[in-house]
Amino acid sequence: MSVEPKLVRFKQNVLSKFQIYNSIFMTLPFESITKTGVLLPLFYETCKKGFANEDDPTTIVDTFFKKYQARRNRESQINLLFRFIQYIERQVVLFDAVEDAAFPIINNMEGIGTLRNLKERAKAENKIDDLIAYLEEFKVRIVLTAHPTQFYPGPVLGIITDLTEAIKDNNLNDISSLFAQLGKTPFFKREKPTPYNEAKSLIWYLENVFYSSFGEIYNYIQQNIYIENKKHNEIINIGFWPGGDRDGNPFVKPKTTLKVAKKLKKAILKKYHLDLRALRRKLTFRNVEDRIINLETILYNYSINLNTSKTISLQDLIAELTSIKNYIIKEHQSLYVKEIDNLLNRIHLFGYHFATLDIRQDSRIHTTVFNTVINRLIENGSSWFPKNYNSLTETEQLEILSKAGSESIDIDAFEDEMVQNTLKSIEAIKSIQSTNGERGAHRYIISNNQTALNVMQLFSMLKMVAFKDQLTVDVVPLFETITDLENAPAVMEQLYTNAAYKAHLKSRGNKQTIMLGFSDGTKDGGYLMANWGIFKAKELLTEISRKHDITAIFFDGRGGPPARGGGKTHQFYSSLGPTIEDKEVQLTIQGQTISSNFGTLESSQYNLEQLISSGIDNRISGERNRLSDDDRAVMTDLAETSYQSYKNFKNHPMFIPYLERMSTLKYYSKTNIGSRPSKRGNSDKLVFSDLRAIPFVGSWSQLKQNVPGFFGVGTALKKYEDAGQFNKVEQLYSNSKFFKTLLENSMMSLTKSFFDLTKYMSKDEEFGDFWNIIYTEYETTKRLILKLTGYSALMENEPTGKASIEVRESIVLPLLTIQQYALKQIQVLEKQGVGNDNEEKKIFEKIVTRSLFGNINASRNSA
Structure with a gap:
């Protein structure tokens, strides 16, 4: 059976489906303004044409109202902009759900980087013993953090999950109901979450995704690679920061830590109880059934009340299940032994802790x-x-x-x-x-x-x-x-x-x-x-x-996007070479990177397997990844040149004022997405060292100027071009998988940039020169990365990833326009000397804050 290329599969299973479901979504009757669904496409076209004509966001919004809604008064216009924001937020959810539903179709679940592929390769090369030896000492630990980059409240995450399932089944009835539910569910939190609330949100992933995907991976290794009964190195485990990460978060108290630990224990006991309940229906044999019922009863009571009088230690639970298993092998022809093994494997992985706090x-x-x-x-x-x-x-x-x-x-x-x-x-x-x-x-x-x-x-x-x-x-x-x-x-x-x-x-x-x-x-x-x-x-x-x-x-404190060390993470780990210790891969995962890379059973299993394979790949091809002295000298020089360029930029007198007055930086603290303050220190004045990395990276992302993911790269490459030594960089790119991965991730940051949005700033008396510095570096970086890679367009080697970004960027184009329009109105009002109590200013500030959500969610890993 022939398989269509990945991009074709994406167009059929994501793009086409999104367009069909979006048309249904657009016809939903929303309160107060029934025409929103009809007007939004017109507004989108106005934005698209406007930016092509180099119009600024204010002109675009004014043009739209003059052309299509001339009779609306000012209040009605503002109401419509808020309606657009609500619609677009929900379109992003729809696209997330469609993309999640298509994940196993778009990605080859048994292809390169998966465990099955790894096993088959080792078998073909007669290296199964080497693979086993490697798996005995290798570990992957993903550490879930509560860093505030996830803008979906819990109920919305639940809807995404249900919508994903409904889309998989093409269940139009459920899809319509979920659309209606989506329309009536708030997308923003009126109050900041507590650290305990953040922990509960992430424990949902432990219970509903990781318990299953970790178990499946370990079961596969146990049954297909080890092929004997002894328990081995657990290979994969989870770290957990909510409730324990006190850095800069005064709301995380010791009692919070203890409360979260109790919640984690209760959650894992509940999962074991459910597995035992399922086993009870199967293990109906003499001298077995009563023992399983007894275990199930103990685990049930223990999961509800950790202080119950009748508990069971982890060692005793393992011993009893092992004893039951051995009895079934001896007396009952090994019936359902595999299911008992699966539970024992999960107990081996998760103990009574579920995740390491x-x-x-x-x-x-x-x-x-x-x-x-x-x-x-x-x-x-x-x-x-x-x-x-x-x-x-x-x-x-x-x-x-x-x-x-x-x-x-x-x-x-x-x-x-x-x-x-x-x-x-x-x-x-x-x-x-x-x-x-x-x-x-x-x-x-x-x-x-x-x-x-x-x-x-x-x-x-x-x-x-x-x-x-x-x-x-x-x-x-x-x-x-x-x-x-x-x-x-x-x-x-x-x-x-x-x-x-x-x-x-x-x-x-x-x-x-x-x-x-x-x-x-x-x-x-x-x-x-x-x-x-x-x-x-x-x-x-x-x-x-x-x-x-x-x-x-x-x-590694990697986060999600290239600007926070993320991007194609598994490629990074497979490119490190023999000079870096590679016994374990440990990295932080946060916010929407959790939901986008590990949010479903399929994506979680696939991405975990890729991480396991990346470490093994590095071990196998380590010598090939060793940098030569010449390549190392070029890489060091590029980094130094880039560093100097970035330092000069960072020390520019307009750097902090630009972020403070032209970006969304100061609005992050108003979003109530995380329990942690958005900056360190108590100073009213913005100090660079107090800036947290997430609002910093996120503010550049909202401007569609992804500075932390590319600034300095162009200057460094240009130094070699100007000196007639570009061949040295080409040699480094050809030889070093590490450098190649770096540039591919930077390309992602460039692809998500859209300078037409803020081109009006180039003419600003105060900030024009500063904007031009950023734009020039963007253009230089883009031109020279294309020259170096030989591509005619950014991300040419990843058409599916590029197509996904393009759809997401087109969905939020109106949202970005509205946000810039509101920021400009605030600047005009401030120049007129209005105070913070001004009602009009408050409305525009609310527009800026509300538009943050959809922009970040659409990018999935932009901050």
Whole structure:
């Protein structure tokens, strides 16, 4: 049977279906303005023609009203713009659902990068034993974060799920009902979610997607690659940040962490109970049925009340199921043994914790807390800390910290809430380990980690507060800025040569997890330098770790889009080469990247398998990915040139004013999409270092100027073109899969840019020159990437991905126009001197905020 090309499948199963269902959607009777569905296509055409004629958004909106709605008064016009926003938001949902429904048709579920393909290749090359050996030490950990890039409230996510199923079944009745439900369901949150609400939203994915997809993957490996009964390395697991990530989020308290851990345990017990209930219908044999009923009853009560009198330990649950399985093999011809194995596999993966709750806090907070605690201990005559501790050198302090042991700390004696909460978070880890198992919480991440002292301060606090006998927590430094990345190897060497820390690592299997942050790196150093800085840091950290017989485990703060280190993630991991430790792939997944890449059973399984394969690919073809000295010199020079260009841009006097006054940056805090404040610090004035990466990247995305994903790349390439040495870059592109992937991801950022939207700014007295700097860099980058790749158009090698982006961009074109129109009206009013109380200004601000949602959701991974 011949299979149509991927783009043809996309056009048939996504584009055509979307057009059909959209026409049904457009005829739905909405309240108060029944003509919205008819007027929106006219507005879209006005936008399209207007931008082609280089009209500005204000002219486009005015033209539309004059041409089609001349009788409307001002209030009625504004109402129609709000209706357009509501319609477009729902069109985006429809497209998401259509695309999700078609996922297994568009993507080859048994093609390159899948486990089946991996197994067949290994079999053909007689390398099954090598594959098994690799799978015994390799792990993929995806870490779900509550970073605010998901603009869909829970009820809307539920509708998307139901709509996806209805579209798969071509069930027009259900589709119509869901459209009507969609029309009446609010798309924005009136109040900010609590961290616990965020956790509950993500636990939905654990229960409804990951429990199944992780289980299927592990079952496949157990049954088709290992082919024997013993339990192996779990290969895939989940990390979880909501409720534990305290960095910059004052609303995450220790009691939140404990509450989330309880919710995770209840959720996994409920899943086991449901599986046991299904087994009960099958295992109706003598001496088996009663035992299954007993287990099911215990799990049911335990999942409802963790304090019930009759519980069962994880070990006892495994032992009883294994005993039942062995009895069935012996007495009942192995009937339904596969189903018992499937449950045992899931218990092996998820334990009583479901996901590992990470704790994270900023090193500056730790230092403040640590100093407060130590000063109190010194006052009380500490046996470990001398009175002159604060005046000692860093080396002397490290020596004392490595020996510090049991101290009596009365947490409640500290009046400072931050001190109390930090210390109680440590107690919470210990408590979670006793209820959910050690895998429930065993990592403490130090963001903004700069020194070995940052690590050892936390190391000693963990021991003093809760882990007096044995420290069963991994301390994970997070290196974020370009400077921190450069200093990271020296910091880790200091730790590896510290006897106490080295002994701790030995007790943890001689493994050290090191987190490297993409988004703050991109914000700090620009696209090329952030990626190359992390690559080089990983190489040096690998070298220093191997020297000390430590296995470095790299944990990437990747986010979703290229500007936050995302893009084609699996291609990145398959391109790293032999100089970077590759025993594990760990990365953060957030917001709509969770729903777009892992939101359905098919997409979750497919993308997880791609990640597993990427690590194996790198192992197999590692030497081919090794960079030559010449290529390394070119890559370093490109990164340095790009960095300088980005630094000059970032230091431009109009950089902060442009973001503050011409973008949507200040409106992020009004969207109520996340529990965390949209910036660090309390200053009213916008300070670059206080800017969070998500609003920063997102604001450029809303302007359709995806600066963090390309700025500096063009300048760096042009240097080689001007010097007549472009062949050196061409050689690097030809030789390096890493560089190739970098540029392909940058192409995605360029493809999602649309400068016609803001071309009117080029004539602005104040910001015209600054806008032109960005546009020139965009044009240079686009021209030279096309020259380098030999493509005639961006993303020419990915026609399906490009087609998807084009549809999404066309859906939101009217929305972007409305947003820019509203921003311009606000600027006009502000120049007239109106205050924040002005009603007209408030309305336009509401338009800007409301239009943020659809724009971000349509891009799926733009922020």
